[in-house]
Amino acid sequence: MKLPAKxxxxxxxxxxxxxxxxxxxLDELRPIKLEVGVxxxxxxxxxxxxxxxxxxxxxxxxxxxxxxxxxxxxxxxxQTRYHMAPFSVEERKSPAPSRREIELSKVIRESxxxxxxxxxxxxxxxxxxxxxLQADGGTRGAAITVASLALADAGIPMKDLVAACAAGKVExxxxxxxxxxxxxxxxxxxxxxxxxxxxxxxxLQMDGNLTLEEFEQIVNMALNGCKQIYKMxxxxxxxxxxxxxxxxEE
Amino acid sequence: MSSxxxxxxxxQIAQLIAHGKRLDGREPNDYRDIKIEVGxxxxxxxxxxxxxxxxxxxxxxKVDVGEPFPDTPExxxxxxxxxxxxxxxxTFEAGPPDENSIELARIVDRGIRESKTIATxxxxxxxxxxxxxxxxxxxxxxxxxxxxxxxxLAALAAIMxxxxxxxxxxxGEVKKKPGYIPLPIRNYPVPVTFAKIDGKMIxxxxxxxxxxxxxxxxxxxxxxGNICAIQKGGGTGSFTVQQILDxxxxxxxxxxxxxxxxxxx
Numbered sequence: 001m002k003l004p005a006k007x008x009x010x011x012x013x014x015x016x017x018x019x020x021x022x023x024x025x026l027d028e029l030r031p032i033k034l035e036v037g038v039x040x041x042x043x044x045x046x047x048x049x050x051x052x053x054x055x056x057x058x059x060x061x062x063x064x065x066x067x068x069x070x071x072x073x074x075x076x077x078x079q080t081r082y083h084m085a086p087f088s089v090e091e092r093k094s095p096a097p098s099r100r101e102i103e104l105s106k107v108i109r110e111s112x113x114x115x116x117x118x119x120x121x122x123x124x125x126x127x128x129x130x131x132x133l134q135a136d137g138g139t140r141g142a143a144i145t146v147a148s149l150a151l152a153d154a155g156i157p158m159k160d161l162v163a164a165c166a167a168g169k170v171e172x173x174x175x176x177x178x179x180x181x182x183x184x185x186x187x188x189x190x191x192x193x194x195x196x197x198x199x200x201x202x203x204l205q206m207d208g209n210l211t212l213e214e215f216e217q218i219v220n221m222a223l224n225g226c227k228q229i230y231k232m233x234x235x236x237x238x239x240x241x242x243x244x245x246x247x248x249e250e
Numbered sequence: 251m252s253s254x255x256x257x258x259x260x261x262q263i264a265q266l267i268a269h270g271k272r273l274d275g276r277e278p279n280d281y282r283d284i285k286i287e288v289g290x291x292x293x294x295x296x297x298x299x300x301x302x303x304x305x306x307x308x309x310x311x312k313v314d315v316g317e318p319f320p321d322t323p324e325x326x327x328x329x330x331x332x333x334x335x336x337x338x339x340x341t342f343e344a345g346p347p348d349e350n351s352i353e354l355a356r357i358v359d360r361g362i363r364e365s366k367t368i369a370t371x372x373x374x375x376x377x378x379x380x381x382x383x384x385x386x387x388x389x390x391x392x393x394x395x396x397x398x399x400x401x402x403l404a405a406l407a408a409i410m411x412x413x414x415x416x417x418x419x420x421x422g423e424v425k426k427k428p429g430y431i432p433l434p435i436r437n438y439p440v441p442v443t444f445a446k447i448d449g450k451m452i453x454x455x456x457x458x459x460x461x462x463x464x465x466x467x468x469x470x471x472x473x474x475g476n477i478c479a480i481q482k483g484g485g486t487g488s489f490t491v492q493q494i495l496d497x498x499x500x501x502x503x504x505x506x507x508x509x510x511x512x513x514x515x
Contacts (some may be wrong), residue, residue, distance in 0.1 A: 106349045106483070110465075113486035116485045139257035190480070198487035204467065207364045212498050215477050219491060 013182055014171050021181055022051070022150070028178045029165070029225055032235035034146070036153045036178075037209055044154025048146035051179055052136035055143055057150035058129045065125035076121035078189045082143055084132040095222050111144050111164065111193040111203035117157040126156060131194035137180035138166045144193045144203060145229055151235055161203055161233045163192035165225035167218045169210060190215070192222035196230050260462035264448035268476035270333050273458060274303075279500055281454045284511055286403070288411040296412025296433070300404035303456055304394035306338075307401050309408040310387050313415060313433075318374070318381040326373020326381045330359035332388040332401065357481050358402045359387060361439040361470035364478040368409065369434035375417055382414065384433065395456035398468050398481075399508075402441045407512055409433055421485045439478055440509045441470040442501035446487055451497060453504060465489060467497055471505035473513070 013021050020243065024030070029249055030051030039045035042058035065071035065079075082105040086092050089228045097105075108130065116126070144164035152158060168178045170186035183189055188208025210218065263273055270278055282303030291297035292312035318325060332355035334342045347355075361370065373382035386408065388401045413430035444456035445463035455463055464487025470479040475496065482489065489497075 018382055037314050099347075099356065102349050102352045103356050107481075109481055110485070114465075114488040115297055119487070195488070198488075200484070201491060201494060202488040204480055204482040204489070204494060205479060206469075207360055208478065209364065209472065210477050212475075212477065212502060215498060219494065223491065 008033065012171070013185060014173055014175075018173075019043055020170075020175065020179075020180055026173055026175045027221060027224070029228060030179065030233055032229065033204065034149065034232055035238040036149050036236050042150070042154070044150045044152070044156070046146045046149035046153055048142050048149075050138065050142040050145075050177075052131070052134055053139055053142045054134040055146050056131045056133060057143070057147045057155040059150045059156070060129075061122040061154070062124035062156070065123065071123045071125070074122050075118040076116075076123075077125040078113055078116060078118060078128060079125050080105050080112070080128045080130070080147075082130045082132070082140075083106050084135060084139075088132050088135045091133075104143075107203055107205065108140060108144055108147065112148060112151065112162055114197055114200055114202045115148060115158045115160055115162045116151060117159070120157055126151070126154075126182055135180070137183040138191070139177050140159040140203070141165045141177075141191050141193070145233065149233055149236060153240070157215070159198045160195040161230060161237075162193050162195055163226040163229040163233055164191065164203060165229055166191040167222035167225065169208065169214060169218065174214065174221060176221050183201055188218070189216075190218050190222060192226060194221060194226040194230075196227055256462055258506040259458060260448075263459060263462050264450075267447055267452060268449045271284065272452065274456060278450065278452045279504065280457065281504070281508065284364075284403070284508065286407050286511060288407050296408045296410075298404045298411055300400050300407065302396060302400040302403075302454070304392060305456075306390075306397060307390035307397070307404040308389040308391055309401070309404040310389070311408050311412045312385040312387070313412065314383050314385070315375065315417065316378050316383045318378065323368040323378035323489070324374045324381075326368070327383040328359070328363060328368055328370060328386070329383065330355045330362070330386045330388065331406065331443035332358065332390070333405055334390050334393070338390045338478045342390075342393070353481075354397055354401060355388065356505070357398050357441070357468060357479070358386070358405050360479040360481075361402050362386075362405065362409070365437040365439040365472045366408070366469070367435055367439055369436055372434045375419050375424050376422060379422070380419070381416070382408070384412070393457065395458070395460045396443050396454050399441050399443045399454060402439070402470070403508065403512070406438060406440070410435060410512065438473045438509055438513050439470050440505040441468050442504045442508075443468045444497050445484070446489060446493065451493055453498065453500065460484070463487070467494070469498060469501040471502055475502050475506065475510065
């Protein structure tokens with residue numbers, strides 16, 4: 001009977017009133033701060049803080065593809081690099097790309113490609129660089145949210161902004177936007193990216209254990225989160241131009 | 251395939267699928283023939299060869315003693331690696347693993363890990379110091395589409411076939427004893443991969459279908475029918491919410507029938 005004793009020792013992630021470790025309700029997002037146009041050299045850039053996650057995205061292009069042989073005759077490449085700073089996690093992460101970062105670069109690219117009119121820029125490359133400065137669970141979702149803002153900021157034609165967010169299961173309860181502890185100790189994590197105007201799910205992953213019914217509820221919960229984030233993205237884009245206009249009028 | 255050829259093929263395949271048909275005569279939710287052989291490599295602790303149509307995968311497992319991860323000092327270690335061997339396809343090149351082989355390995359890994367298939371807590375010899383490591387190496391021998399399902403099935407067959415050397419601990423030292431015991435296994439995760447072509451979903455895409463698909467979706471199911479892993483990928487397309495929920499229902503049934511090839515009740 002070793003296991004039950006251990007489980008009791010474990011810190012509870014959801015208290016009796018249904019509040020989570022950081023005081024949130026089950027269906028509540030972490031506080032999100034979005035900023036557009038934060039770097040002067042990049043053609044487009046954006047910054048996100050979601051809970052303790054801090055992520056910066058920069059876009060260059062469309063420009064000549066490097067290496068050249070990768071260029072496609074009928075559309076642009078979207079070369080994506082998701083990278084974590086060595087100091088972004090508890091134990092120093094080696095700056096060399098890990099297998100996880102290579103996989104995430106791929107799934108993030110594939111979550112944004114459906115949104116971008118790549119066929120407008122054949123033979124070129126749009127280079128997207130995502131730097132995770134601090135990680136706190138749900139970095140791939142926050143990375144997609146901020147990257148699609150950086151692409152929009154670069155003036156690249158898009159069908160829609162892509163908003164992303166995870167939902168999951170923690171101590172038997174379905175929760176939105178998992179933080180680090182919930183991600184590590186929870187029973188399931190389902191990151192979703194979504195384009196609201198076309199009802200298109202562009203990223204879907206899952207690990208853990210869920211029945212089909214739970215899976216359906218979690219997907220709907222994550223979509224609700226995406227819709228809230230989508231509104232914030234639009235406001236953040238507008239805010240940049242309001243600020244520019246005010247500066248011009250002064 | 252050149253991009254012009256892809257467009258021509260895409261039209262042909264999409265037209266067929268619109269009528270519920272496929273280039274190779276299958277129904278939309280049909281798998282190709284699956285053949286499984288186990289114990290094909292004597293020097294490996296476990297091995298399996300899976301043929302899914304013309305796709306051919308060989309998986310070998312090796313068992314060794316090593317250090318545990320610092321955050322799980324009392325658990326054995328599972329590592330999955332995938333090699334897209336150059337002889338398997340004109341598009342594969344020798345060299346360090348690219349994003350496709352890393353993604354393949356990680357999907358196979360996630361299915362086995364999240365379903366807690368291998369009882370890793372039984373693989374601890376000296377906590378924090380010596381644990382048993384299970385290496386699963388996926389070798390793609392012929393690429394004719396849907397490497398994910400074939401690889402995961404081969405990996406499951408190989409670990410079910412794996413025999414573990416008997417280890418004993420004397421004065422903190424690990425000694426190998428004669429004889430073998432089976433690897434402790436308690437789940438049977440089976441993935442089902444869908445391709446979306448021109449708005450329609452099909453199961454088990456073969457190469458020509460993969461070359462023209464808009465997107466790919468893999469769902470892995472445990473023996474009780476629960477989902478334990480999902481991965482969307484494979485193209486510039488997306489899925490509607492309804493397509494995903496429909497796929498989950500079809501996947502649950504398909505994985506159950508595929509599982510019967512390996513697990514006799």
